[in-house]
Amino acid sequence: MQYPRDRRLSYIGATYIGNFTDKNLIFEVFDEANRYLAQNDLPIRFLYLGKLEVGPGYLINIPVGDKQVKGYPLEALIEALYARLLQEIHKDESFQMRRIFGLTTFPLVSRNQYFHIYEKFLGFQQDILGMKIMVLSxxxxxxxxKELMKSRIFKGVLHELGHSFELEHCPNECVMNPPSDIDDWDRRPPAYCSSCMRKLQGALTAELLLRKEKKMGR
Structure with missing residues (x-):
């Protein structure tokens, strides 16, 4: 999934981490997200960057009850995604890509420095020097x-994208409304509510105006 680079748009690097056999599902999720963004006249698109290779040495065993499951330390993925984003920026610093989104096949965990336990995350994002790093398990x-799984991931992508533009959790029938369980998520409509859409449009407009001002040297 490569699109012509339209200078009027902002872009989000799109990648995935892990051994996922159905790569088409990944492409379809980001394609669907781009269709949704275009249909709603939102000047931002995902740009596929290929698979992000993270060595198997990063995987750790996480105790879950009496079992062990493998997962990625959140910090390692954030670092790898940030490095990949910098690589793209250095190719063309005028190109508007200040965000990157990584999908991973493994659970996301972070070691709690106080209690020495692993905390699990579904999605996470971090600002690093004005750039947004997003990751979703x-x-x-x-x-x-397959269609159900694709729908679930698509809604997760919209949810994390909303957070990257400062949208908070929402009580409405909206992807920004966090579910109580997976059945609740399946019932959630694959869209922002009108209130969140207005906030997202406003945030994007403000970002584009700021970019124009910087370009004009104000």
Missing amino acids: MKPFESED
Whole structure:
């Protein structure tokens, strides 16, 4: 999934981490997100960057009850995604890509420095020097039904994208409304509510105006 680079748009680097056999599902999720953004006249698009290679040495064993599951330390993924984003920026510093989104097949965990336990995350994002690093685990969304799994991940992508533009959790029928369980998530409409859409449009407009002012040297 490569799109012509339109200078009127902002872009989000799109990648995935892990051994996911159905790569088409990844492409379809980001394609669907781009269609949704275009249909709603939102001047931002995902740009596929290929798979992000993170060595198997980063995987750790996480105790879950009497079992062990493998997962990625959140800090390692954030660092790898940031490095990949910098690589793209250095190719063309005038190109508007200040965000990167990584999907991963493994759980996301971070070691609590106070209690020495691993905290699990579904999605996470971090600001680094004005750049937004976003990561979402596909593990909780797994299903034998490909279309159902794709819908779940798509809504997760919109949710994290909203957070990257300062949208908070929302009580409405909206992807910004966090679910109580996976069935609740399946019932959630794959869209922002009108209130969140207005906030997102406003945030994007403000970002584009700031970019124009910087370009004009104000």
